Amino acid sequence: MAATAEFPFGAGDWLPGMDRREFLRLMGASLALGGVSGCVRPTGDTLVPYVAAPEEALPGRPKYYATAVPVEGFARGILVETHLGRPTKIEGNPDHPESRGATDAITQAAILDLYDPDRSCTPLRRGEPSTWTAFADEWGRQREIFAGTGGRGLALLTEPTTSPTLLRELEQFRTAFPGSRWYQHTALADYAPDGWQFDYDLGRARVILAIGSDCLFRHPACLRYARSFAKLRRVEQGQVPRSRLYVIESTPTLTGAMADVRLPASPTRLNQILDGITEAMGADSAGEGAVGPAVAVLSPDERSFIRSLARDWRLVAPEVLCVAGDEQGSAIRRWSWALNERGGAVGHTVTRRAAVRSDGDPRSAGGATALAAALRGGEVKALVIVSANPIYTSPEIRDLADSIHRLPFSAHLGSHADETAAVCRWHLPEAHFLETWGDLRGFDGTPSVMQPLIEPLYGGRSALEVLHALHAPTATGNGYDLVRETWRQGDAATEFELRWASALRRGRMEERPAHFGGDGVPGRVPSPSGRPDADRSTDPFVLGAHAPVGMVAEAAALAGKEEGATAGLAAAGWTLVLMPDPNVGDGRGSNNAWLQELPRPLTQLVWDNAALISPAMAEALGIANGDVLALSTDAARVEAAAWIVPGHAPGCVSMALGYGRTRAGFVGTGRGFDAYPLRRGSAGWTVRGLRIARTDRRYPLVTTQRHFTMEGREPVRVVPSDRIAAPPPDPTTTLYSPVPPGAHAWGMSIDLGTCLGCNACVVACQSENNTPVVGKDQVARGREMHWIRIDRYFEGDPAAPRLLHQPVPCMQCENAPCEVVCPVGATVHSSEGLNQMVYNRCVGTRYCSNNCPYKVRRFNFLDYRSPTDSPVNLQKNPDVTVRARGVMEKCTYCVQRINRARIDAAEGNRPIRDGEVRTACQQACPVEAIVFGDLADPSSQVSRRKREPANYSLLGELNTRPRTTYLPKVIHVGFPAA
């Protein structure tokens, strides 16, 4: 204990801001003292081998544990692969409703955060390494003061949460300090601003209208939504059910890219368009040709969009759905609800429920604005910030950094010594979610227990434990006990143990109405925060509920009013659309190199954000890619480099949050441009009255794809839904059998009709195959290493193009051009059709890459491996070679997984079953766009997919005979009149 206090973890680390004199002084002292105490303290432990091996621990065979990853506070069930106690990879939990076995890119990348060398490893007191004991002592003194005042002046800031145990701890904290205030802050969306949370069933909606919503990609339930959306769009035996997605959006999103009809529209146009839709929907089918006054003022593109939408909507109602983005105002939210109600969709494709997350919890004293007011008013004497970084994510709090710094007591619990840690008196290292016990609810309310996979690597503690220690310093603050206590309530001991064991195994908890003293109403999950169900008399959605037509008009009028209110300050100027960064979110993913180097969907930018503008606006203002723009409002001025995005709405600029961080860590600090200051005063997602000025500077934005059009080559085949039964022209004839010889013939089919381009496969592959990160400079030179990439193309008018994307892994050609030209036989063909890469035979001529028409081969131009002492190496998959400098590498169809299945099958004396081998990309895909299997088995799923008439080979005319083939992108045509 004494030794721990003398040498706290991290005490030997470099301190920032050390000058030469200081360095020499410390160096001299270290050398002198080193001579005095030049002996090693014995650890006191003896290393012994297992006498009896732990049950089921088999070296070389991974084990999987069920837990949950927090997605904006909501749970997503995952399975974590561990090798001898070392977590290496995250997979989706097939038993969890918010995952169903799938993951997204951010979930895949979460494993890297666990090993982030920049995570805090010791408590810091005013930036100096300290200890947990010292913190406990100091808090003990504070506690006594606050115990006297009933907690008055004590403020607690958390992110909104769904965790029952955390809410229970918060309640106990409030009991201990009744005068304390609890604030909640998130920079991201509130999914229930009025207490109601909408939930959609996209699989039952044949006409979907999405208004500024990226619900297929950016939503706590996006995996579920994407899966059900894809269900309706799967081509089977040349048939696909009729359905149509209409999207109105300003910034191109992946949901927009899935649209059959897409309308780019600036937020300023939105209300007029919605008015037009209201009017067109209100008209009966007889008056279809007539144009009302609201429609008449619209542009031709908008008119035709509305006409087509209204027609399809009427034809298929009530199998319709309107989804308003959670970043849109509450008026548009109500409008969409009303439209759903009128279309008969409520209760059918859209439901609502009490909020699962604690945003609107009545016990909470408000958000960042309320905290800022309290700070300004001098009401705060001590501030405890738990798992949030408000100095970075809230401009209001950021402006008050000095007053927080001057507080007699402030503490910050966080994974990194970030911007907030720099301001607070204490910084406490927070353990990663894979290191701690916890619980969370999914967006649908499903509770999950989170279990640790490994001891905290850096000595961090969880929010639960810290919060518990704050109010009950003497009781045991073990996360395990805390979580069990929450769930034990009202259960007999044995019954609870059974439920607990099942929850750990399945990754979801069986819920009892007895928990949280809920009202027990069947079919309604009680609000986890203990808040009574929203009062129906104040329910905004029951206004005029019996007159749906009137309600739409009412909501539209309300929207008009809001527009009018903001119109004053937006008399002139541009509109700024803010959004969370697709990869780093509000900035929490900043120090994750996988996420930084993952090309943003549709822009393909890496390592930066940018001010996204439309081609028309770029032309009008004379802006080129990389020109630095000064964006200013009355309250703030921000500089950002411009990036032109075809399909972006004219008249507005989009910018992602989460960049321009000053203390993110080695990977994330100083990248991109901070958009948060522009939120000052509004905290919304749309900022009117933006002024744009060009500076004469340029900034190097780096993208992995520099060319956007298909140049007439049709790598992505686009087929109208009524013509998918027609086979594409087969450009090659061959005397060889279509089914190759060999016991197995591995092949893959990728369905571009359902692929979202969400990048989950890219990070899953990176995680599975130890693919290195190379950095912005190397990507700028064209040396990114992803084994599977998502190509994107913009076809047609740059103002409103068709947005296409295509995952491209190695095609595993049967006539592989790479194999012929390798002088040393380092890339060879297996009997099962794999185009194999023999790393230790490769001398690095790179001829194979030149001769690969798909350019899927990746070369280690430099030594891209992590330093040998980096903890990141612990993430590496032991079944895959880490490639050395000067060696070519590429997709192998996850040959290590094939071989594991082969061994399993041989042990069981049975053939490899269809679906037993799942490649990493396939496993991550939320829409099952990627199917892998044995072509030698005619009944396998992949064989069936490949028998689709529309199946085609990429660059088939080269006669490379790829094993990976595609199903075309299907554009759904309108519904025939009844």
Add this chain to the structure above:
Amino acid sequence: MNATPPAEADSPGRALVAPGQTPESVTREITAIPLARPQSRFWWIGFLVAFAGVMVLCGSVAWLLFRGVGVWGINVPVAWGFAIINFVWWIGIGHAGTFISAILLLLHQEWRTSINRFTEAMTLFAVACAGIYPLLHLGRPQFFYWLLPYPDTMGLWPQFRSPLVWDVFAVSTYATVSLVFWYVGLLPDLATMRDRAVGLGRRRLYGLLCLGWRGQGSHWHHYRKVYLLLAGLAAPLVVSVHSIVGMDFAIAILPGWHSALFPPYFVAGAIYSGFSMVLTLIIPLRSVYRLQGMITARHLDLMAKVMMAMGWIVTYGYFCEFFNAWRSGVIFDRYVAVNRVIGPYAGYFWALMLCNVAAPQLLWSARLRRCLPVLFGVALSVNLGMWIERYVIVVTSLHRDFLPSSWGMYHATFWDYSTLLGTLGLFAALLFLFIRFLPMISMTEMRALVTKSDPPTS
């Protein structure tokens, strides 16, 4: 024999040897250069500059081996860059020597006599420079020997379908035969050097190198047979080496590379660049060392004509590339052709047209052809043009191939240029050493020419 003085030729411009040259004067003048003490200032300055280039090469290679090939500008899609461009360029330059020595010998072209020794040396040094690049180009150069068919314990062989393996054989054979041919040709001259050298050490050294040549009849008898045999052996190599280098590209399926035209087109290009390099070097050297009496205006005129002829073959190759791209109707081939002319690397293409197609047309005029600055300028231009041609072939074909998504750009880095500069330094340094220590014109053959006795071919 009844000597016909060269003065009796049609005009002074047609003479291959200046009037008044005798076997004695030839020997005296040629041996004077390596035996001179001290060496001229030209030599010292030139050698030191070249040696600085060698140091640049050493530095560049050291950094390359330390960091990896990523110090160059190569990437995906342009995975081959300066290393391959320079390799092909140097190998091309290395073609003039053997062409002049072997093929012109077999064709009884007497005018080769005074330039063959020098061009052969140039060939060797160019091949040495070229040979560096494929090794450095490898991601793991320490394993270069895996391209050789040696008996290893795991029973692994090179993959013989790859043109890179053919390349190893072609270039190493060419280098070996060129060296032997050059050395055998040197033997009588080394003996002359031995006889004339001052100082025991030098006499011993030349004596060792001339393998005991004493000028006996049997020596001459064997020498002439061997020399002719080697010429016969070397002649097909001139064609094979660059054909195979051409196949390095032609075997690929890449539009812009995949072309049956490449082997002959590459051979013509190689001889083109070889002759231009010979001219570039010979024009200043004959002035500095006052060799106008042996390397006459006639020589330069003939070489200029050969260069022009090769230039037209190469130009025909350019035309064929475009014609075939259009005729094929394949969208990829057509795009590459158009992209070369108006794409991001169009500047290189038009520079190529200027250097390789336009500039040599000046040589139609006999007056301009005989004007040394013009001829020197055109030769320099063709040297540059041939380098650009390889740049255009390698880079513009790779940077935009089949899928627009993977299109990229290539930007050479400092280390690309420093390595190129370094091999230029190495080449020049080796040439200076050659001039310093060995007779740069074949005395044996010159004496034969002067006395109009039959050259050794008969």
